[in-house]
Amino acid sequence: MHEDRARSLNSTSARPGPVLYWMDRDMRLKDNWALLHARALAGPSPLLIAYNLVPSFLNGGKRQLAFKRDALKELERDARALGIPFILLVDEKGTNTPKLITACVERYGIGTVVTDFSPLRIQRAWKTEIADTLPCPLIEVDAHNIVPAWVTSPKVEFAAYTIRPKIHTLLPTYCVEFPDLAAPETDMDVPMVDWKLIDARLEGWTDTIRFVPGEKAATEALHTFLNERLPRYGSDRNDALADGQSGLSPYLHYGMLSAQRIALLVVEEVQKPIEMILSKSRNKAKVEEGKTLALIDHAGAFLEELIVRRELSDNFCLYNPAYDSYEGFPDWAKRSFNAHRNDERAYTYSVEQFEKGQTHDPLWNAAQYEMVTSGKMHGYMRMYWAKKILEWTRDPETAMEIAITLNDRYELDGRDPNGYAGIAWSIGGTHDRAWFTRPIFGQVRFMARSGADKKFDTDAYIAKWSPRLL
Numbered sequence: 001m002h003e004d005r006a007r008s009l010n011s012t013s014a015r016p017g018p019v020l021y022w023m024d025r026d027m028r029l030k031d032n033w034a035l036l037h038a039r040a041l042a043g044p045s046p047l048l049i050a051y052n053l054v055p056s057f058l059n060g061g062k063r064q065l066a067f068k069r070d071a072l073k074e075l076e077r078d079a080r081a082l083g084i085p086f087i088l089l090v091d092e093k094g095t096n097t098p099k100l101i102t103a104c105v106e107r108y109g110i111g112t113v114v115t116d117f118s119p120l121r122i123q124r125a126w127k128t129e130i131a132d133t134l135p136c137p138l139i140e141v142d143a144h145n146i147v148p149a150w151v152t153s154p155k156v157e158f159a160a161y162t163i164r165p166k167i168h169t170l171l172p173t174y175c176v177e178f179p180d181l182a183a184p185e186t187d188m189d190v191p192m193v194d195w196k197l198i199d200a201r202l203e204g205w206t207d208t209i210r211f212v213p214g215e216k217a218a219t220e221a222l223h224t225f226l227n228e229r230l231p232r233y234g235s236d237r238n239d240a241l242a243d244g245q246s247g248l249s250p251y252l253h254y255g256m257l258s259a260q261r262i263a264l265l266v267v268e269e270v271q272k273p274i275e276m277i278l279s280k281s282r283n284k285a286k287v288e289e290g291k292t293l294a295l296i297d298h299a300g301a302f303l304e305e306l307i308v309r310r311e312l313s314d315n316f317c318l319y320n321p322a323y324d325s326y327e328g329f330p331d332w333a334k335r336s337f338n339a340h341r342n343d344e345r346a347y348t349y350s351v352e353q354f355e356k357g358q359t360h361d362p363l364w365n366a367a368q369y370e371m372v373t374s375g376k377m378h379g380y381m382r383m384y385w386a387k388k389i390l391e392w393t394r395d396p397e398t399a400m401e402i403a404i405t406l407n408d409r410y411e412l413d414g415r416d417p418n419g420y421a422g423i424a425w426s427i428g429g430t431h432d433r434a435w436f437t438r439p440i441f442g443q444v445r446f447m448a449r450s451g452a453d454k455k456f457d458t459d460a461y462i463a464k465w466s467p468r469l470l
């Protein structure tokens with residue numbers, strides 16, 4: 001592992017004992033730099049994994065809890081099969097994680113704690129609280145980004161065009177193959193997780209989502225995408241009816257899949273036809289060439305989202321402390337909002353009306369319904385959805401609050417830097433430029449229904465996701 005991927009969060013000296021991987025953001029055993037680093041530090045000592053489950057983390061509900069619970073059961077089974085004991089810590093209110101980790105360190109005589117990285121406030125606060133009191137080293141590893149967030153940039157980036165060259169320059173150093181995880185032998189007596197309490201909480205819970213949780217399901221979803229949808233990603237991703245996106249965001253959000261693995265496989269997909277062309281005679285190769293060039297375009301469009309846009313969101317949350325509120329918007333946007341505070345709104349809705357899909361706009365209601373029932377709104381519709389919340393609330397502060405509440409309550413990929421950055425982009429002009437002034441929006445980019453009508457059959461989308469059940 002590149003040494004810059006890990007950083008010490010305290011200066012406590014190392015002591016002998018097992019190594020604990022405090023798994024938080026990245027719920028996977030494969031392709032996980034934090035786990036690999038913990039393994040390397042353990043040497044012949046035992047290696048343990050502890051996951052801190054906060055049942056209502058950032059206002060998530062049973063949908064998110066059930067998704068996590070099933071994935072964690074798979075993780076426990078697979079970790080044990082590798083010889084790594086798995087511990088589940090339950091932090092009811094999200095305020096007890098530092099104490100739970102400290103107790104775990106004491107109970108098992110842990111020598112070093114390795115944890116993964118998240119730029120979100122609550123997870124950073126846990127680490128700050130624990131760092132100085134822990135009796136052993138606490139090491140943070142960025143297992144989520146391909147280029148570690150603190151290596152990419154030491155400051156908040158202005159937009160995709162400022163972070164892109166930095167990431168592109170560093171990719172050859174960091175986007176490399178993962179070593180195998182060879183777990184050390186352990187005879188430690190760690191009890192199996194008692195799932196009864198979590199199961200009881202979810203008793204009778206049913207959902208309409210179409211995503212199967214866990215690392216295995218994530219890998220299957222990735223291979224289906226590579227085979228079936230990557231070759232048309234660039235042309236179909238903005239068509240909300242074409243099933244043209246990867247559908248991987250729930251897995252990426254929970255870290256059930258490594259973005260670096262996805263990038264390595266996408267590059268491999270492109271290399272295969274290139275090698276075929278090189279090995280064929282000139283005439284035959286010409287036929288393949290067009291297809292291959294198209295595939296390169298689609299792969300390029302996908303990697304831009306997967307790497308540049310995703311890692312820009314982590315940069316935003318890492319360096320902008322107000323990433324989830326009006327205060328975090330760029331100054332030009334705040335200035336122009338202030339000039340438009342008293343603009344008349346043709347419609348204003350409460351959070352309950354938005355939640356139930358009870359606006360005057362069937363397209364908006366359909367998008368809301370898609371999110372509530374499937375757990376994932378189409379990417380193009382997310383922009384429209386958030387911009388209309390701005391248009392139909394009394395001020396941008398309220399719009400931001402409503403969009404985050406609903407996004408985090410219903411999206412399987414919610415409560416993620418991508419969500420906070422995406423909403424701040426739509427409502428507050430973050431990572432965007434100033435446009436010409438218009439009512440309510442000031443200089444923030446507007447989005448009209450006619451734009452969606454040009455991209456896809458909006459009537460068919462409305463028919464598909466009509467909010468009849470809300």
Ligand SMILES: Cc1cc2nc3c(=O)[nH]c(=O)nc-3n(C[C@H](O)[C@H](O)[C@H](O)COP(=O)(O)OP(=O)(O)OC[C@H]3O[C@@H](n4cnc5c(N)ncnc54)[C@H](O)[C@@H]3O)c2cc1C
Pocket residue numbers: 237245246247248249250252253305306307309310311313377378379380382383386407411413414415416418419420422423425426
């Ligand atoms: C208002 C709004 C809210 C959003 N909320 C979330 C959210 O809660 N969670 C979330 O993961 N994404 C969010 N996004 C970003 C984006 O819409 C989703 O990541 C994408 O639609 C997920 O579907 P996919 O995995 O099929 O995407 P694909 O198009 O297949 O992209 C692959 C991956 O690239 C990343 N990606 C794609 N688009 C973006 C983007 N614009 N910004 C950052 N990363 C991106 C994601 O990790 C995604 O899984 C939001 C965007 C907006 C405008």
